[in-house]
Amino acid sequence: MIEAQDLLLIKEIEQFVYREARLQDSHEYDAWEALWTDDGMYWIPANGDDIDPESQMSIIYDNRSRIALRIKQFHTGKRHTQTPRSRLCRVLSNVELLESTGNEYRVTANSMIFESNARGDTIWGARTEYLLRRESDALKMAKKKVMLSNNDKPLYTLSFLV
Amino acid sequence: MVTASEMVRADSVHGALYSDEAIFQAELEKIWYRTWVYVGHVSEVPKPNDFVMKVLGPQQVLMTRDRNGEINLLLNRCAHRGNQLCMEQKGNRSSFTCPYHGWTFSNTGQLRGFPFANGYDGADRSKLGLGHVPRVAQYRGFVFGSFAAEGPSLEVHLGAARGALDRLCETSPSGEVEITAGFLQHRAKSNWKFLVENETDGYHPQFVHASIFSVAKSGIGELYGPQSTAVARDLGDGHTENDLRPEFRRIGKPMNWFGTNAERLPEYVARMKAAYGEEKATQIMIDGTPHVMIFPNLFIAEIQIFVIQPLAANETVQHVTALQFKDAPDLNRRLRQQTMGSVGPAGFLLADDAEMYERTQRGVTGASKPEWNYLGRGLHRERRDEDGFLVGDATDEVTSRGIWRHYRSLMEAG
Numbered sequence: 001m002i003e004a005q006d007l008l009l010i011k012e013i014e015q016f017v018y019r020e021a022r023l024q025d026s027h028e029y030d031a032w033e034a035l036w037t038d039d040g041m042y043w044i045p046a047n048g049d050d051i052d053p054e055s056q057m058s059i060i061y062d063n064r065s066r067i068a069l070r071i072k073q074f075h076t077g078k079r080h081t082q083t084p085r086s087r088l089c090r091v092l093s094n095v096e097l098l099e100s101t102g103n104e105y106r107v108t109a110n111s112m113i114f115e116s117n118a119r120g121d122t123i124w125g126a127r128t129e130y131l132l133r134r135e136s137d138a139l140k141m142a143k144k145k146v147m148l149s150n151n152d153k154p155l156y157t158l159s160f161l162v
Numbered sequence: 163m164v165t166a167s168e169m170v171r172a173d174s175v176h177g178a179l180y181s182d183e184a185i186f187q188a189e190l191e192k193i194w195y196r197t198w199v200y201v202g203h204v205s206e207v208p209k210p211n212d213f214v215m216k217v218l219g220p221q222q223v224l225m226t227r228d229r230n231g232e233i234n235l236l237l238n239r240c241a242h243r244g245n246q247l248c249m250e251q252k253g254n255r256s257s258f259t260c261p262y263h264g265w266t267f268s269n270t271g272q273l274r275g276f277p278f279a280n281g282y283d284g285a286d287r288s289k290l291g292l293g294h295v296p297r298v299a300q301y302r303g304f305v306f307g308s309f310a311a312e313g314p315s316l317e318v319h320l321g322a323a324r325g326a327l328d329r330l331c332e333t334s335p336s337g338e339v340e341i342t343a344g345f346l347q348h349r350a351k352s353n354w355k356f357l358v359e360n361e362t363d364g365y366h367p368q369f370v371h372a373s374i375f376s377v378a379k380s381g382i383g384e385l386y387g388p389q390s391t392a393v394a395r396d397l398g399d400g401h402t403e404n405d406l407r408p409e410f411r412r413i414g415k416p417m418n419w420f421g422t423n424a425e426r427l428p429e430y431v432a433r434m435k436a437a438y439g440e441e442k443a444t445q446i447m448i449d450g451t452p453h454v455m456i457f458p459n460l461f462i463a464e465i466q467i468f469v470i471q472p473l474a475a476n477e478t479v480q481h482v483t484a485l486q487f488k489d490a491p492d493l494n495r496r497l498r499q500q501t502m503g504s505v506g507p508a509g510f511l512l513a514d515d516a517e518m519y520e521r522t523q524r525g526v527t528g529a530s531k532p533e534w535n536y537l538g539r540g541l542h543r544e545r546r547d548e549d550g551f552l553v554g555d556a557t558d559e560v561t562s563r564g565i566w567r568h569y570r571s572l573m574e575a576g
């Protein structure tokens with residue numbers, strides 16, 4: 001049975017992941033980067049959802065410093081694939097709190113992302129797992145794993161924040 | 163009608179070569195289903211009865227290692243009704259059974275049997291095997307296939323590009339490279355030849371990759387600048403390279419080619435010295451691995467292997483993974499990490515290359531005059547090196563011209 005305090009927590013988590021989605025859609029890179037913990041890991045596996053990222057290739061497997069590098073690259077204004085930027089609209093749903101341990105929360109959600117750019121229009125679908133951590137009273141992302149439904153197939157360039 | 167060969171001039175090529183579907187169909191026949199095409203690496207099927215799904219042009223092929231250790235390239239298409247025989251990406255099995263009507267084939271392609279066999283009285287089983295790539299050959303573990311039953315040998319086809327593969331393998335302390343990290347598949351709405359040309363185009367890096375070079379404080383940009391002593395080389399037979407060794411030798415620091423130094427890779431350095439001796443190992447570690455485009459589809463980019471797959475005149479997939487050096491675990495980890503950052507759909511480098519592939523494709527599609535792309539950079543300073551190869555400065559288009567010269571000869575052949 002869900003207690004009233006759990007409902008508040010779930011609401012807080014939903015607001016967090018919706019905010020993250022909005023910052024991505026609107027290319028607010030610095031605000032998005034600020035959502036990460038110092039040990040954040042951003043992972044988009046390839047060829048299945050359960051590969052070993054330490055031995056197999058992933059589409060993205062960024063530690064915190066590489067996340068920062070990704071953001072810096074956007075800020076140069078010469079990241080051609082995002083100049084002009086993709087127009088994005090994503091719907092996030094099925095937000096579910098799987099597990100709470102101390103100050104950490106394991107959360108899952110689904111997203112459907114509509115991307116429009118010079119190539120054309122592309123739809124991306126993904127199941128996402130987050131590890132959120134409460135730090136100084138605010139939620140932050142310690143891990144984000146994006147499991148694209150078509151990660152075993154040839155993919156067009158995926159250069160926005162997913 | 164203007165033929166494909168008339169569309170290739172000494173210093174320019176016609177835009178229709180990239181966009182015309184009829185030309186693409188002719189290329190399948192005259193290039194992809196005739197010459198030697200890279201398919202896979204022996205390390206992807208290390209044990210007897212291993213198999214892995216690969217591609218040759220638009221087609222799926224099963225690369226199998228049979229019980230005798232031989233490599234076979236089989237079309238993934240049942241000899242009965244054309245059903246896709248295998249849906250697994252890799253595995254280990256000595257036979258494949260079609261789920262449609264139960265026909266079973268050995269991993270060398272022979273028909274082993276079919277259910278309710280009395281319905282096939284008089285059928286010649288020996289003629290009902292899987293389609294296969296008639297010629298399969300390997301060089302230093304790299305497996306190539308040719309759909310032409312007869313023709314030049316793989317060694318002849320590779321020509322001077324063999325030297326680049328030798329150099330690559332020599333950078334491994336065991337003399338062997340492995341492909342074990344799985345492939346990223348990056349798709350682009352572009353013609354395959356835009357990719358082939360771009361791989362050894364030393365003119366674009368400072369512009370297309372300015373963003374990552376600046377924020378990652380990379381020295382790669384300077385290697386492809388006007389002051390660089392690196393050379394662009396036409397190796398003949400459509401194969402081309404950017405030879406960065408003159409720059410690395412000028413700097414003279416082992417592992418600088420990989421953006422690091424010997425102190426950070428003590429294990430690898432020790433193994434290299436044990437394998438080759440101090441002097442030779444040091445030279446290899448200064449020189450680094452090649453940057454070579456082996457026509458039509460194998461690109462070795464220092465630490466990555468790219469396999470180009472044409473799907474249509476305006477659709478291409480680039481399969482890419484990190485090279486792994488056998489017996490060099492400390493280096494291999496860095497090779498994977500750097501590769502994951504650089505390439506694939508979200509790569510710091512390749513996402514911007516792919517953007518240019520797609521923009522050039524849109525540029526040449528249905529283009530009005532001038533419909534020619536100009537490839538004359540460095541024509542006035544083209545020269546022969548001591549081995550007789552045509553070379554130009556680091557940013558010169560001697561490579562593109564070499565690719566197109568070979569392309570023209572293939573398309574003109576009967």
